[in-house]
Amino acid sequence: MVEYPALTHISVPELVAAAGDPWALDATLRAGDPGQIAELxxxxxxxxxxxxxxxxxxxSASGRFQRSWNRESGEFPINDAAELRRVAQSLRVQKDELPAIATALQNIAADLxxxxxxxxxxxDKLNGQLGYLDxxxxxALSRDVDADVSGYEDRAIENTSSTRDSIQGHRDAYxxxxxxxxARLRLEHGYDPAAIEDVDGDAEAGPGQRGRTAEQFYEANQRxxxxxxxxxxxxxxxxxxxAAARLRDFGTVTDPAAxxxxxRLAGERLDxxxxxxxxxxxxxxxxxGADARARARNRLDMQSxxxxxxxxxxxxxxxxIAAMTPDQASEFMNVAERDARVAVVTDARNGLVAAGMSDGGARDVVRGLLTPTGLVATGAQTYGHNVPTNAHAWPAALSPADAKVLAKVAGPVGLVTNVYQLGMAGQDWIQGGSNEDFGRAAGSTLGGAAAGTATMLTAGSFFGPGGTAVAAVGAVILFGGIGPWEGLAGMGGAWVGSQFDNP
Incomplete structure (x- = not known):
């Protein structure tokens, strides 16, 4: 919630219109809860x-966190036990990765x-300045109702604008x-940090926040x-x-005793x-490479x-398969999405390495697509061609040899601007075969790692159709004894990949 100062003579709405809104920027940061991230x-x-x-x-990370944390708690608690259980069941996370994941999360908490x-x-400084100017x-007006106070008003605008720019800098840096x-958590440690989406203060709504907004939208437009x-x-x-299912979910979301x-899961379905x-x-x-609309439509279809x-x-x-309850189906898809996001990142890196790129270069390329750099704007193909001639700069510049690999991998498919496209381009170049071949290979690898205890289901259909979907290699680990999930045994990676040959 945005908290504006109480001023008598300075109009806050007019001030915001002239100078921007530093209070709203501050509120986006305060919406995050570093304490919960630190607890996880x-x-x-x-x-x-x-x-x-x-x-x-x-x-060291804990010390940074303790020096800055104000000990306020948020409204979207993280279920630590459930998150640890999920990670323990994932093929992508090994136990020796847990300290690195813990440190990375602690650093995120400290940064926030x-x-x-x-x-x-x-x-606080701005509010004091504005109070003084007010x-x-x-x-001045008490002595002369016609006094010229424009100088004070100009200073208020200048102070507000300067504060807005400063907070925006902190917001952008964080x-x-x-x-x-x-990106490092997914790429290097096999962990998708979806658990902190509601409390990471990134100004993007997480599932809990979206669920509450969806509840209001549903009541106003569809109920x-x-x-x-x-x-x-x-x-x-x-x-x-x-319609009956949506009404049931609305009843659950609005029931404080539920x-x-x-x-949470009912709110996700409404969203x-x-x-x-x-x-x-x-x-x-x-x-x-997909948008939220494609993802939501495919989630609804898979839910059914x-x-x-x-x-x-x-x-x-x-x-x-054995039919799932609504909550089981929703949670199943959530797990599938998380594992698929990690799988796509990992396989994009592995594809580049198999094509001849250094491991460090492959990691830099994948990170470049996941973080704001020139690579997103220009595409991997253009970047790969330009690096050897110094025609394009990138903070983590590739070596000429790695740039050539990137150019030859991305070249046949044109502009590559997301990790899924890059991974598929690499696999197509290496194998010269179909996506079905790629899916079969990925499925065999993951299936072997699971030692026969895991089964796979596509996560690609959760994100979008055809070539814009995420996970020709997406795999979900479903352990025995988890009710209806047992019935999914036997689904293989070949079918997962084949879906992308027939968008």
Whole structure:
């Protein structure tokens, strides 16, 4: 919530119109909760086999955090136990990675706490300045109602504008460090930090925040229509069943006595409905190349399949599974998305290395697509051609040899601006085969690593259709004894990849 100063003679709305809104910027940072991120970090660290070296790194990050944290708690608590359980079940995270994950999360918490502290100091100083100027204006007007107070007003605008620029600098610097840290977590440690989305203060709504907004949207725009449809006479059509499901989810979200996890998952389903029907342009995910509308539509479709117990394998083909409850299906997709995002990053890097690029260069290229650099704007192909001639600069410049590999891998497919495209370009170049071949290879690799205990389901369909989908290699680890998930055993990577040969 934005907190504006109470001024008598200076109009805050007019001031914001003239100078920008530093208070709103500060509020986006304060929406984050570094304390919860730090708690998750400590949970990871406690579960890890730690050494003196890892303790030193973790302790340094913890010290930075403690020096800046204001000890306020947020409204979106992280379920540490559930997150640790999920990570323990993931093929992508090894136990010896846990200290590094803990340290990375602790550094994110420290970075956010420091950004919040600096922003708060700037806001406190500005509020004091404006209060003083407001007093001077009041004093001048008390002596002469026609007094010229424009000089004071100009100073108020200048101070506000300067504060806005300063907070924006802290906001941007933190955002860049956060993106870099998240890229390293996925790329180097096999961990997707989705658990902190609601509390990372990045000015983008996480699932809990989106769920609350979706609840309001649903009540204002769809609830009455669904009630009318459900109460109408006639047989139970698919449309009527969908309306009843949304009303059920709305009831769960608005029930303060409902389980917190049930409210969260119901809110996610309402958000999927809202985003699936969103009209207008949406940004593309730099990892997947898809937008939120495509992701939401495919999640709704997969939700229906999982609840019915029939997963589509292709044209006219279905794979029977034990039907899932709505919450089981939603959580299944959440796990699938997380693992798929890590899989796509890892396989993009591995594809570049297999094509002849150094491991360091491959990591830099993938990070370049996940963080704000010139690579996103120019595309990997253009960048690869320009580096050897110094026609384009990049903070982590590739060697000429690595740049040539990038050019030859990305060249046949044109402009490459997301990690999924880059990974597929690399695999196509290496194998000279179809995406089905790639999916089969990836599936075999992951299946072997699971020693027969894991099964795979595409996560690509959760993000978008055809070549814009994320995960021809997306795999989800489903362990025995988890109710309806057992029925998914046997689905392989070949079908996952084949979906991208027939968009």
């Amino acid at each position: 970090s400590r949970a990871f660290y406690a579960a890890a086999a730690c050494t003196e070296e890892t303790w030193g790194e973790f302790s 706490a420091e950004a919040q502290r600096m922003s708060d100091l700037k806001i 007093m001077l204006i009041g004093d 955002g860049t460090r956060l993106q870099q840290a998240e 009455a229509k669904d009630e009318a449809l459900v109460n109408a006479t006639g047989e139970m059509t698919p449309e009527k069943a969908d 389980d917190s996890e049930a409210r 999927d409905f809202r985003m699936a029907n969103f009209v207008g342009p949406l940004p593309l995910d730099p990892l997947t 399949q999982l609840e019915q117990g029939l997963v589509r394998l292709g044209e006219g083909q279905t794979f029977p």
